[in-house]
Amino acid sequence: MLVNEFIKRVSVRLGDEARITYSSKELISCLNDAISQLSLERIAAHDPLMIKEITVTPGRTSVPAGFVRFVGQEPFYIDGAKFASLDGSTEKRTARCYVAKAHxxxxxxxxxxxxxTSLGALMDYVVVLAGARVGYASQVESTLADRMSGAYTGRSASDAGAVAKES
Known part of the structure; x- marks a missing residue:
């Protein structure tokens, strides 16, 4: 899906089809924040779709854009903008790492x-982020965004189905 089509859908959901309240530039900024959030949540949940295999030659291979961390233990560390070997080796190896999606x-x-599922989560996050600027605080939107966040990070409501106690 193109960003333009996504922004049109967000504008409809915000009730701003004419884009008077929110510019495309502002919605793209909110979208980038949502992409970062969703990427980090999926990485925290060990989503295999966020894993990228890279070939590392210590001292020569640059850290890829969006690199968050290695999957498991690898004999490398980051030295400036390149990977270095923990044992001084310069041998090429394949490593797996979590990489956040690009903005x-x-x-x-x-x-x-x-x-x-991801498009729905991005939509919810963008609506919540953009709406916050103008004081739009829908309980439904906030709860939905929190549920999506919890689902991706593996959290679950321990009191699901419980009757709320009145104070």
């Missing part, structure tokens, strides 16, 4: 997430 720059870019 978007313009309305013509493709979204880095393309499954329905």
């Amino acid at each position: 978007v720059e313009s309305a013509g870019d493709d979204l880095p997430f393309d499954d329905a």
Whole structure:
């Protein structure tokens, strides 16, 4: 899905189809914050879709954009903008790491997430973030965003189905 199409859907949900309250630039900024949030939540939940295999030659391989951490233990550490070997080896090896999705720059870019669940989560986050600027604080939107966040990070409500106690 293109960013422009996504922004149109966000504008409809915010009730701002004419884009009087929110500019495309502002919604793209909110979208980038949402991409970062969703990426980090999926990495925290050990989502295999966030894993990238890289070939590392210590001292020569640059840290990839969006690098968060290695999957498991690897004999490398970050030295400036490149990987270095813990044991001084210069041998090339394959490593697996978690990499956050790239931000978007313009309305013509493709979204880095393309499954329905991710698009729904991005939509919820963007609506909450953009709405916060104008004081739009829908309990439904906030609760939905929190539930999505909890689902991705593996949290569950321990009191699910329990009757709320009145104070």
